[in-house]
Amino acid sequence: MGTLIIQVLNSLLYASALFLIAAGLSLIYGVMRIVNLAHGTMYAVGAYVAAWAVGAAAGRIPVLGLYALIPLGAIVVAALGMVLEPLLLRPLYKRTEEYVLLATFGLLMVIDDGIRFVWGGTPLSASVLWEHMGGIQIFGLRYPIYNLMVFLVGVLAAFLLWLLVYRTHFGLLLRATSQNMRMASALGLNVKRVYVQAFGIGCFMAGLGGAIVVPSQAAVLGMGVDALVLAFVVVVIGGLGSLEGAFVGALIVSFVRTLGITFFPEIELAVLYLIAAVVLLIRPTGLFGKAS
Amino acid sequence: MRTAFHFQGVPVSWRSLGITLVVAALLLAVPTVLNPYQTILISYGLVMAIAALGFNLLLGYTGLTSFGHSAYFGVGAYTVAFLVKYLGVTSMELYIIVGFVVSAVISAVFGFLCVRYTLVFFSILTLALSQVLWSLAFKFFWVTGGTDGIRVPRPSLLAGTFQFTGSGAFLRFVNSYYYYLLVVFAVCVGVMWLIVHSPFGKALQAIRDNATRAEFIAVRVWHYRYAAFLISGVFTGLAGVLWVPLNGLTTPDVFYWPFSGEIVFMTVLGGFRNFTGPIVGAMIFNYLKTYAVATTEYWQFLLGAVLIALVMVLPAGIVGTAMQLLARLRKEA
Numbered sequence A: 001m002g003t004l005i006i007q008v009l010n011s012l013l014y015a016s017a018l019f020l021i022a023a024g025l026s027l028i029y030g031v032m033r034i035v036n037l038a039h040g041t042m043y044a045v046g047a048y049v050a051a052w053a054v055g056a057a058a059g060r061i062p063v064l065g066l067y068a069l070i071p072l073g074a075i076v077v078a079a080l081g082m083v084l085e086p087l088l089l090r091p092l093y094k095r096t097e098e099y100v101l102l103a104t105f106g107l108l109m110v111i112d113d114g115i116r117f118v119w120g121g122t123p124l125s126a127s128v129l130w131e132h133m134g135g136i137q138i139f140g141l142r143y144p145i146y147n148l149m150v151f152l153v154g155v156l157a158a159f160l161l162w163l164l165v166y167r168t169h170f171g172l173l174l175r176a177t178s179q180n181m182r183m184a185s186a187l188g189l190n191v192k193r194v195y196v197q198a199f200g201i202g203c204f205m206a207g208l209g210g211a212i213v214v215p216s217q218a219a220v221l222g223m224g225v226d227a228l229v230l231a232f233v234v235v236v237i238g239g240l241g242s243l244e245g246a247f248v249g250a251l252i253v254s255f256v257r258t259l260g261i262t263f264f265p266e267i268e269l270a271v272l273y274l275i276a277a278v279v280l281l282i283r284p285t286g287l288f289g290k291a292s
Numbered sequence B: 001m002r003t004a005f006h007f008q009g010v011p012v013s014w015r016s017l018g019i020t021l022v023v024a025a026l027l028l029a030v031p032t033v034l035n036p037y038q039t040i041l042i043s044y045g046l047v048m049a050i051a052a053l054g055f056n057l058l059l060g061y062t063g064l065t066s067f068g069h070s071a072y073f074g075v076g077a078y079t080v081a082f083l084v085k086y087l088g089v090t091s092m093e094l095y096i097i098v099g100f101v102v103s104a105v106i107s108a109v110f111g112f113l114c115v116r117y118t119l120v121f122f123s124i125l126t127l128a129l130s131q132v133l134w135s136l137a138f139k140f141f142w143v144t145g146g147t148d149g150i151r152v153p154r155p156s157l158l159a160g161t162f163q164f165t166g167s168g169a170f171l172r173f174v175n176s177y178y179y180y181l182l183v184v185f186a187v188c189v190g191v192m193w194l195i196v197h198s199p200f201g202k203a204l205q206a207i208r209d210n211a212t213r214a215e216f217i218a219v220r221v222w223h224y225r226y227a228a229f230l231i232s233g234v235f236t237g238l239a240g241v242l243w244v245p246l247n248g249l250t251t252p253d254v255f256y257w258p259f260s261g262e263i264v265f266m267t268v269l270g271g272f273r274n275f276t277g278p279i280v281g282a283m284i285f286n287y288l289k290t291y292a293v294a295t296t297e298y299w300q301f302l303l304g305a306v307l308i309a310l311v312m313v314l315p316a317g318i319v320g321t322a323m324q325l326l327a328r329l330r331k332e333a
Helices: A002-032 A039-057 A063-067 A070-092 A097-119 A127-132 A145-167 A169-179 A181-186 A191-213 A223-238 A243-263 A265-282 B014-033 B036-062 B070-087 B092-114 B119-139 B169-197 B199-209 B211-216 B221-247 B257-270 B277-295 B299-313 B317-332
Strands: A135-138 A141-144 B003-007 B010-013
Touching (some): A039 A097, A070 B299, A145 A169, A223 A265, A265 B119, B036 B199, B036 B257, B070 B221, B092 B119, B199 B221, B257 B317, B277 B317
């Protein structure tokens, strides 16, 4: 019983991190029709920045203050995204989509190695935050409270994002651009600005995902590419461009993964990709995607 | 451009004929002029050129961006590795025949699933399927050797006529295998040239430019795309077969999606809207990567920066840009 609950909690923890990454990827695709291959690396940058900031400040300020440094990862990544989009991607929108895809692939290679250049090859840890919160007893098993916090942040982020997209004026502009960019532009909407903002928010989500996960794991090289491929699976299952889809997709992927690690570790990854492939075959737009 | 002769109904200009002959002569001279290291480098270039040539039938001629061509390359490579490990086969010709069949089967299955989609869905589906194979190669380590991969010794060439054991075997193999590759490469280039200049190739280009209109003039879009996918996969699979003896080892990395990205990279580097682009791109990419890996620890950074610069400044690729410049010079003259 205890083990079962722990496994469910682990799945939820994993799902909230995945949701943050996948929601960003999906938002960017939904508004801009770009598949950002560098998205996973943005998640990694968020993790590294947060871990670095916590490591630098540890011992100088009280531990509670360290928690305030976590959003720094997300903010830095959002700023990075808002610089890169107008600089590198905007000139390519006139051309066919292969070029944008390739540019983000180049960006992935550059940022991935940039991380190694700045922070070196050794993993960065921010476990002080994780340890500080301690644990609670669940059916005689000890479970870290920090992990529960990550789950809460994931749910909160999902809710805030939903509010932003469906209940604010800005969200209306986002959805208008998503539905018909030319029409929105013709009606006087500054599409360029919406693009920068959407890209920034998408990157913010990825950075936040990295930043809140890093105290319980550690920032390691290659985490971005792994995250990207899983986020792909999530958005393919849920539907590219759909936030609900990212939410449900993240839950499906993380539960399948937890089951897979327990019962069929050899084909755990293959099963995930197969689910993605099957969903694409039956419903090319994903469970929640709309036909474009 | 004056026409030298017609080959299978396609006009061949004196200029293309001249360039082809000069390049062929240069390639033939490689092992006698250059050192073994350079010969091996060019061998890798030839192998990757075959893969890029196959890939470009989809990207450049059919307008489908596959982000999972590592799958077919890897299938070719692992077919050879399994033949060695489980059946003790050492004949290169058997590798090619079996690799050809296996990559055709896998391409037929994957293609059947993928070609009903276009654009980004096609890219993601090809990527997902290649990742299935990667995770299998990665996880079933008792079959595939996991990340250690499978070692492949030097095969015998031409039905056992050439064996490579004993002293000096390495150098003999380098030179012989180079010529072997060169012949296969020449055949591949010839076959691909015929394909893209055939009515079938023209139909593919019509589909690329406008699938709806192509359908209107009775081009069976799905069938043509499927056939292109199949040919493309087999070419790339063949490249995988030829690559293993050169590398001596195959690891799950050849299935991993960044390798698919490299195939896209080299094709765009050369230019995907012309026939020779992928060949030139593969050769140059091969040098670029070797140089980058040798000079800096941050080679991936360098390659990524080159890719971004390329996409932004030279979208037509090296060959495409060179041809544009040439055309402009001619107009001015």
